[in-house]
């Protein structure tokens with residue numbers, strides 16, 4: 001007879017209690033229930049306070065089933081290879097079943113943790129069915145591939161089903177047979193796929209996709225020729241409405257779990273403040289800035305994906321040879337997770353058409369002259385060409401495109417570049433600025449030590465919220481101009497300014513001052529803080545250019561607040577905070593909680609750190625933060641970057657008045 005080992009109270013694993021209340025009566029009730037099940041299904045049941053002791057004492061090479069919580073399953077799995085586990089407890093989970101040769105999932109096992117026999121019987125019937133299964137299957141198809149244990153191994157190829165997209169765009173998948181969670185690159189929600197495990201982490205594994213086995217109904221043909229190889233547009237082959245749904249879901253989950261604002265029921269708390277995502281009207285050509293890199297090592301993936309993600313070769317991830325170009329020169333985008341390998345590209349569908357034409361001309365010129373203009377080698381730090389940045393603005397009079405080309409080199413040798421500049425000037429009247437930034441540092445960045453203007457002006461222009469902005473090569477400007485218009489309008493509306501020029505706005509992480517300046521006409525005064533000195537200079541110039549006198553911009557590191565920070569400005573009514581991806585420093589959060597502005601509008605490009613900060617601002621806690629200072633009013637996701645994992649959010653918090 002099969003042995004069903006039953007774990008009860010008092011185990012060394014605190015999570016492994018069988019009942020939620022943990023009292024003796026409910027344990028007995030559970031034991032009684034399982035006793036009835038075992039009689040009905042003819043299992044032998046053993047009870048013990050220590051599952052390890054049971055296994056050591058009674059397993060003796062026989063197959064056994066253990067009923068316990070999922071935490072205990074993990075511990076057991078590491079110790080014993082011939083144990084079948086199912087979960088039972090206050091928190092039901094997907095159940096892995098393991099025998100010596102293969103793994104099975106127990107259908108319906110997540111249905112209930114109740115001690116009701118009727119509900120539990122199907123689970124254990126499944127267990128019993130699987131008991132016979134291994135022999136039957138192994139006889140019929142001995143070569144059939146399958147996971148050999150609950151924990152997949154590094155290098156193992158495994159069949160997955162993708163359920164959703166995680167933040168950063170990787171698919172959240174489950175191993176078909178066991179339910180084990182695997183984060184898989186390029187997996188799309190709803191598809192079945194074959195993947196190779198690359199990394200094992202605690203409780204989950206990471207993989208990359210080898211092949212789509214069955215395509216999701218929302219899969220579409222990806223228009224970009226580099227899709228699948230380039231790390232940028234991971235979800236170009238997912239219908240846009242489905243991308244939006246996934247992004248909305250991610251924000252929802254992060255706000256609910258990390259932010260601790262409750263799981264949404266249709267009329268539950270998260271649902272009530274989470275607003276529907278605002279789509280981006282332009283699905284392509286929306287980026288006003290693209291940065292490409294030169295390199296000495298081309299990355300040409302052997303496996304290229306077709307439009308719906310079919311792999312044609314399993315030798316992923318790379319070969320470094322290319323037939324079409326010399327091996328020691330490449331211009332394109334960094335290969336995924338490789339700082340030294342460049343994926344040569346022909347165009348990028350996210351940038352403006354004219355920017356693509358310019359890119360092609362620069363590329364052709366540089367490849368043809370690669371002996372005179374060698375690419376910079378990030379290992380030896382030799383070579384000349386480092387980065388190519390193309391920025392698109394608009395002419396303030398005609399509204400037509402204005403292009404800036406910024407070539408980043410390791411030394412200043414204008415004679416080498418001038419023929420390229422001349423050829424671009426002849427061909428592209430839209431190019432109004434060609435600058436050469438010289439970066440001598442060994443870091444892989446386009447930030448430079450000096451800037452030389454080789455053609456036109458030092459800046460291009462753009463119109464946003466009725467204001468004119470000058471953008472220099474290194475200053476921050478929102479990369480999707482038309483959607484920034486929507487975002488800034490939203491920030492202004494949600495800041496609920498009275499509009500009578502009586503209120504003070506504190507604009508934190510203000511960049512070139514775009515948000516604060518667009519609201520200045522309704523405010524008494526705007527105080528903007530920003531770390532990058534050039535951006536502060538641009539912000540001041542932008543204020544002047546637009547005749548705005550009630551805005552002050554100050555260079556400051558908001559991660560290192562000094563005690564008298566507040567003395568620089570009067571008590572603000574509204575705080576706009578727009579930090580970069582790491583979110584706000586705890587010191588700044590503490591400062592805001594003490595400052596007590598009437599409303600905070602938090603603009604975020606990273607919903608994960610945003611949810612963390614909202615939690616601290618509203619629930620307090622960590623580091624003695626005051627609870628109940630702010631309440632969350634709304635979270636509005638905005639899609640600024642279709643086909644990429646990026647999500648922008650505008651969140652509104654209102655001060656809770658002290659009684």
Ligand SMILES: C[S@@+](CC[C@H](N)C(=O)[O-])C[C@H]1O[C@@H](n2cnc3c(N)ncnc32)[C@H](O)[C@@H]1O
Pocket residue numbers: 476477478508509510511512513514515529530531532535556557558559560578579580605
């Ligand atoms: C997401 S951008 C927002 C810029 C601006 N609000 C806009 O919409 O154009 C974040 C800005 O924060 C600045 N920043 C990053 N770390 C900072 C820090 N520690 N102190 C002050 N500013 C910082 C960056 O330079 C960047 O301009």
